[in-house]
Amino acid sequence: MSGEHGAHEGESKAAAGSKQDITAWASKDGQFRRQASTFRDKIEVGGKYPPEEGRYVLYVSLACPWAHRTLIVRKLKGLEKFIDVAVVHAHMGALGWSFYPPVRDQDGGYPKTQGEVGEPDGLAEVTGDPLYKSKFLRELYFRVDPNYSGRFTVPVLWDKKTESIVNNESSEIIRFMNSEFDSLLDEEHVKLDLYPEALRSEIDDQNKWVYDTVNNGVYKSGFATTQQAYEDNVVPLFKSLDRLEKMLEGKQFIAGDQLTEADVRLYTTIIRFDPVYYNHFKTNIGTIRHRYPNLNAWQKRLYWQNDAFKSTTNFDHIKRHYFESHPQINPTRVVPVGPQPHIEHL
Numbered sequence: 001m002s003g004e005h006g007a008h009e010g011e012s013k014a015a016a017g018s019k020q021d022i023t024a025w026a027s028k029d030g031q032f033r034r035q036a037s038t039f040r041d042k043i044e045v046g047g048k049y050p051p052e053e054g055r056y057v058l059y060v061s062l063a064c065p066w067a068h069r070t071l072i073v074r075k076l077k078g079l080e081k082f083i084d085v086a087v088v089h090a091h092m093g094a095l096g097w098s099f100y101p102p103v104r105d106q107d108g109g110y111p112k113t114q115g116e117v118g119e120p121d122g123l124a125e126v127t128g129d130p131l132y133k134s135k136f137l138r139e140l141y142f143r144v145d146p147n148y149s150g151r152f153t154v155p156v157l158w159d160k161k162t163e164s165i166v167n168n169e170s171s172e173i174i175r176f177m178n179s180e181f182d183s184l185l186d187e188e189h190v191k192l193d194l195y196p197e198a199l200r201s202e203i204d205d206q207n208k209w210v211y212d213t214v215n216n217g218v219y220k221s222g223f224a225t226t227q228q229a230y231e232d233n234v235v236p237l238f239k240s241l242d243r244l245e246k247m248l249e250g251k252q253f254i255a256g257d258q259l260t261e262a263d264v265r266l267y268t269t270i271i272r273f274d275p276v277y278y279n280h281f282k283t284n285i286g287t288i289r290h291r292y293p294n295l296n297a298w299q300k301r302l303y304w305q306n307d308a309f310k311s312t313t314n315f316d317h318i319k320r321h322y323f324e325s326h327p328q329i330n331p332t333r334v335v336p337v338g339p340q341p342h343i344e345h346l
């Protein structure tokens with residue numbers, strides 16, 4: 001279950017020091033490498049973190065595809081009474097995720113540093129930090145480990161009882177959400193198994209290449225700072241989309257004939273593709289809606305026919321986050337109006 005983000009751990013440690021500008025993403029060779037997550041405990045029956053009503057809080061950004069996975073699975077499995085949700089603001093500045101809008105410069109733009117708490121700016125669904133009224137997500141990490149030197153990422157699954165982080169790796173969080181609450185759920189939610197025994201090897205296989213070339217592939221294309229690094233990633237990304245398009249021919253779901261975590265993990269990238277990645281990350285060999293009819297139909301079915309997908313998809317947060325938070329890519333921070341609609345109707 002581990003290892004999704006394990007490949008390049010040491011590499012970005014230095015770049016992740018709290019004095020560094022955390023928006024300096026790429027390595028010297030122009031390639032973006034995602035750092036491994038640090039907190040890797042699990043919720044489990046009889047374990048240190050047992051399933052218990054009202055005990056946990058999931059800190060998320062509605063913009064973030066990794067956090068989005070956990071929100072979808074929380075809804076699909078009916079875990080609302082066990083796990084509350086806290087939502088950060090969409091803008092991420094040099095100090096990382098914040099629970100408040102940043103203070104704007106006199107000209108209305110965002111300042112380079114972001115130490116101050118700004119006025120509410122009308123972005124709906126930002127909850128702030130319900131537990132500690134923190135200004136920045138980093139405060140939670142330092143609460144647990146004052147010497148923490150990794151990145152301050154969402155999602156964070158927080159335990160109210162021990163005041164600690166259970167886990168900050170989405171691929172693991174969705175796995176224990178899928179199984180470890182079952183003894184406390186109604187039949188319908190127990191029945192929904194997103195990682196069924198019979199499909200595990202198929203799902204594991206797909207997870208590997210989909211993670212590397214699609215989920216992370218869009219970031220590796222978008223954060224590349226050399227032509228070579230960009231092309232080295234954007235081409236495999238579209239090869240994988242072509243492959244997924246073929247896999248979905250005459251099929252409803254990615255793995256087997258049922259909804260699984262493979263659908264959840266792919267959806268959070270595909271739903272952001274036309275509205276954001278296509279132009280912001282220059283992944284513009286084609287759009288989902290024009291080049292990939294099967295993928296488009298698949299994302300529309302999930303969005304329009306399953307509330308766990310629709311109710312957790314917030315295009316305001318998604319668009320504002322990317323276009324406003326990466327000045328090295330979009331210095332004006334102007335947010336494009338299209339595509340219209342963000343997702344086509346069925």
Ligand SMILES: N[C@@H](CCC(=O)N[C@@H](CS)C(=O)NCC(=O)O)C(=O)O
Pocket residue numbers: 005022035036037063064065066067096151152153154155168169170171
């Ligand atoms: N290992 C993580 C990756 C999470 C991640 O990279 N989240 C991004 C937002 S989409 C983040 O919080 N980045 C902040 C940073 O790296 O400083 C997971 O899948 O849970």
